[in-house]
Amino acid sequence: MNDAVSPRRIWLCADDYGISEGVNRAIRELIERGRLNATSVMMVTPAIGRDEAVRLQEVVAKAERCAIGLHVTLTAPFRPLTMHFRPLKDELFLPFPSLLAAGMLRRIDPEIIRAEVEMQLNAFRDLFGRSPDFVDGHQHVQLYPVVRDGVLAAVKEKAPNAWVRQAKRNQPLRHRLGRPKALFLDHLSTQFKRRAARAGLAHNPAFAGAYDYSRPPDFGALMGEFLAGLPEGGVVMCHPGFVDDVLESLDPLTKVREVEHAYLASEHFARLLTVNNITLGH
Template sequence: MMRSIWLCADDYGMAPGVNAAIRDLIERGRLNATSVMTAQPACDADAARALLDCVGADKNAAIGLHVTLTAPFRPLTPNFTPLSDGAFPTLTPMLLRALARQLDRAALAREVDAQFTRFAELFGRAPDFVDGHQHVQLFPQIRDAVLAATAKHAPGARVRQGGRAQPAGLGDPKGMLLDALSRTFKANAAAFGLATNPAFAGTYTFSSATDFSRIFPSFLNGLPDGGLVMCHPGFVDATLERLDPVTQLRQREHAYFASDAFLADLQKADVTLARP
């Protein structure tokens, strides 16, 4: 039976090369969603206008907010805490603080609200969906701020949960953590009246030896209708090299999604991209 899924490119706004690669794939009909890092310099009015032009009046891709709360990125709001050299903490310290409930709730709420407000300023509307860079939307305390802000600014938006169609096993500790965090996230989202994706896929080890074209079909196995696959296509430029260790893999993802092999893999799995 044919299934319709969401293929979402994260990190629009991180760097000009990432922006260009995502727009290219949307124009080719190879993506149907992208989430935007509104706090970054590469997400300015010109980048937003280019994305809106690419999506077009027919709205051939959904545009979401990619809540960003980890280094090397910096907050939109003054007096955010904690900071490290003016930037958010790196992923592990942020997760540990969240698990220990040591984050400043008021500071979180102000920052997440500011990222929603910036999205509305850039795109003239609320986001179609909400997720988080490095899955921060799932973390304790942060999820409270994200869900409350979504209910306030974009009550019709769906929010991304990271639970798999089949629970992760002992050989996938990251998947197990995302599954566990997502159980609470889904329950809390339902309490706010917010919709979530039925299942999630797309995580893998960002190793230089990874053959993305080989592993992508596995993301489709067991993914239900309406499921979501996360991806990170991009072209390497100086900004990306400065901000993120994942560079060449982004180009490999772009090359795969632009290829006939990607279309063949969708057809073999009886999968099509959902219409926004």
């Protein structure tokens, strides 16, 4: 490493603050230790409210550099904030494959999406006293066809200074071959970035963090891949957390969250940042 070269500043963002108290506690702990510098908050989940928002703000206020964003949530098993949101299944949002298909078939009204996202932005402002620093989406919903139009319109209206998260990795195509999910996110993100630019909204230059959650991960090795070549301002998504009953009832991503938390809290991760000349601070 060349000490004369300034460290690359990236965003390491923990998604899903608000899904459960165990996830919230793990995220706050890592922010306090300087191992995260961003988190995105769900506004339709059981573990978000005044107290949880205050606890997060208190930790962030002491951090060297930490952003709080809105994690737009439009998929099951959660419920919309708006009364007339459609389509629904059993009074809940659609599962994400159904929402993606509805968007691709243009069977969604972007104005309905816009109204729901505006309501979530309003709920964020009510709890935190300001607009989010950035906006992303649970299960990448902000990238889906038609859905993205409603999301971007809402952000433009309610939080025009927030940047929006795209999910295209800045790496050669040969590294993404054999990873259909990554290629699909690249395709969606290319279109999303064009629309964000037309709306005058900023976005991150690169993204990393997606992997196959169905298999036990070597998260240290994965993090090394995520950081390699990531440019200044790039985003790495992660999902640290402690498993509790609420999380198990709402989300299939459970034990892997504790694996991620343990690695991010470790000295192995601190050394990885140093070796890659990356900082989470100013």
